[in-house]
Amino acid sequence: MYSAGFHPYPDEESFWGYWSKQAILGGIDLDVTPLYKDILKLLKDKRTFCLSTNADGQFQKAGYKEEQIFCTQGDYFHIQCQKACHQRTYNAVKLFKQMDQARKNCQIPTYMVPKCPICGGPMTMNLRCDQYFVQDEAWYQAEKRFGDFLNEALKSQKNLLLLELGVGFNTPTIIRFPFEKLVKENKQVNLIRLNLNEAVIPESIEQQAVGINKDIKQTIKDLHTVLSGI
Structure with missing residues (x-):
């Protein structure tokens, strides 16, 4: 389409x-x-x-x-x-x-x-x-x-998490590259990159970022399961 x-x-x-x-x-x-509703439930208590x-x-x-x-x-x-x-x-x-x-x-x-x-x-x-x-x-x-x-x-100076959902290389200058720059320049900023095929993390920020190469729907369900047990 x-x-x-x-x-x-x-x-x-x-x-x-x-x-x-x-x-x-x-x-x-x-x-x-349903995925969007699950994402918002995951973030309901956060700014x-x-x-x-x-x-x-x-x-x-x-x-x-x-x-x-x-x-x-x-x-x-x-x-x-x-x-x-x-x-x-x-x-x-x-x-x-x-x-x-x-x-x-x-x-x-x-x-x-x-x-x-x-x-x-x-x-x-x-x-x-x-x-x-x-x-x-x-x-x-x-x-x-x-x-x-x-x-x-x-x-x-509080922790800031960038939750990146399915951002590839079609328009990387809007979210993907700026997020990497934010992480690189700020120690309190971390990145979770969810992407089925393009979850690679640059070496320069690998201590503050994680890439999950998996279907986002399943990953969000896994996060709900993990957080519900904490």
Whole structure:
């Protein structure tokens, strides 16, 4: 589904015919998976913040507070001007549901194709894929909350655990590499990297980090079992 989003669709009717369906299946109508609930149960008594590159809203659906989440790459629920002529995003959930009802032969009717209310040009998903990704006011507010949380945690000199879940090398500069840098520069910071195939830990931080090369669902269950016995 993700790869299909980069297909060179022949027209906007086909583009939105696809993306409205992906938004429905991958976000709007997607129920929360048990794994996310298990993760939050594991962290329920801790002060936490979630930095995420996911676009499906699973943490919010699991009950995590929105003000404790920073989704850096956008989501399946908002659209923007394709050329970012202004820094604002628009909630498109209602529109996507209407498109889903009207779609025929993988296309939506021409009259439903969204246009930018400022420049009149094409709209697109608010998902980071090029230099035109819109970072609106809500994005910067979330960034600040994450920065404030991190700064407070580091200044307190208390132990800070970075729990990294399934972060590979697609966009490593957002979470994976910055987390390694935080560990390397701060003795009170530790890292648990959960990744089925890419859990390798650099030698420079191996005293403060552990990589678990196993299915995250099973690992979270194991952690629950261990902690319940303490």
